[in-house]
Amino acid sequence: MTQPNAEGRHPAVVVIQEIWGVNAHIQSIVVRLPAYGYVGLAPSMFHREGPMTIGLHEEIDIAVARMNRSTDADILLDVTGSVDYIKAQSFVRGDKIGIIGYCYGGRVSYLVACNITDLLASVVFYGGGINTPLGDGPSPLDQTTLISDARY
Numbered sequence: 741m742t743q744p745n746a747e748g749r750h751p752a753v754v755v756i757q758e759i760w761g762v763n764a765h766i767q768s769i770v771v772r773l774p775a776y777g778y779v780g781l782a783p784s785m786f787h788r789e790g791p792m793t794i795g796l797h798e799e800i801d802i803a804v805a806r807m808n809r810s811t812d813a814d815i816l817l818d819v820t821g822s823v824d825y826i827k828a829q830s831f832v833r834g835d836k837i838g839i840i841g842y843c844y845g846g847r848v849s850y851l852v853a854c855n856i857t858d859l860l861a862s863v864v865f866y867g868g869g870i871n872t873p874l875g876d877g878p879s880p881l882d883q884t885t886l887i888s889d890a891r892y
Contacts, residue, residue, distance in 0.1 A: 741781045743831055744774040751836035751860075752779035752826050754819065756845030759803040759868075761786055766842070779832050783822040785815065785848065807844050811875030812851055819852050823859065836860055843868040847880060854883035 744750050753773055757766045762782045773780035786806045819839070827834040838861035841849035846867030853862035864870075871881040 741779065741826070741829075742770050742774050743779045743829075744777055746777070749831055749833045750777055750779050751838070752781065752832045754822050754826065754837065754839045754859075755780060755782040756819075756839065756841030756848045757782065757785055758843040758845055759807045760799075761803075766845075769840075779826065779829070781822060781826050783818055785818060785844075786810065787818075788814070807869075808874070812873060812877055812880075813875055815848055815851060815874070816855055819848065820856060823856065827858075834858075838862065841865065841867070846870070851880040851883070854880060854886040857888055 755766055755769050755773075757763070762784050766782050770780035770782045789806045789809070823837060826832050826837060837859055839849045839852055839859055840863040841847070842865045846864040847870045849862045849864045850867050850870050852859065867880070871879050873879045873882075
């Protein structure tokens with residue numbers, strides 16, 4: 741987790757990894773957020789699988805297998821836990837939390853937009869597999885009608 745040096749409560753962004761895990765790219769995004777006034781958090785979405793990969797081409801089969809073993813139910817539990825954790829921090833504005841994700845993480849961000857209503861924004865960068873469920877239930881794309889803008 742990263743946070744601005746300035747005193748007070750700040751908006752936050754949950755940054756969701758690609759299939760490579762919380763690698764240097766994801767870490768660099770989280771590290772840059774405080775300069776713009778945001779708290780950043782990058783949960784390890786494959787924590788059930790052991791050590792993360794480092795993004796070598798030779799690891800693609802391992803990375804894809806990890807993604808395919810994850811389930812939408814576990815994803816929602818992990819993101820809910822991350823959001824609850826970040827909201828509990830005294831320096832975070834709990835009403836100003838968003839999520840951003842890349843590839844697998846884009847898919848996660850879309851799934852979350854459909855299912856977790858206390859996030860203010862969801863940004864999807866090339867949401868790989870957005871039309872395929874992981875585990876039982878509908879795909880994120882099939883849940884589009886659940887996205888709510890009721891707060892506005």
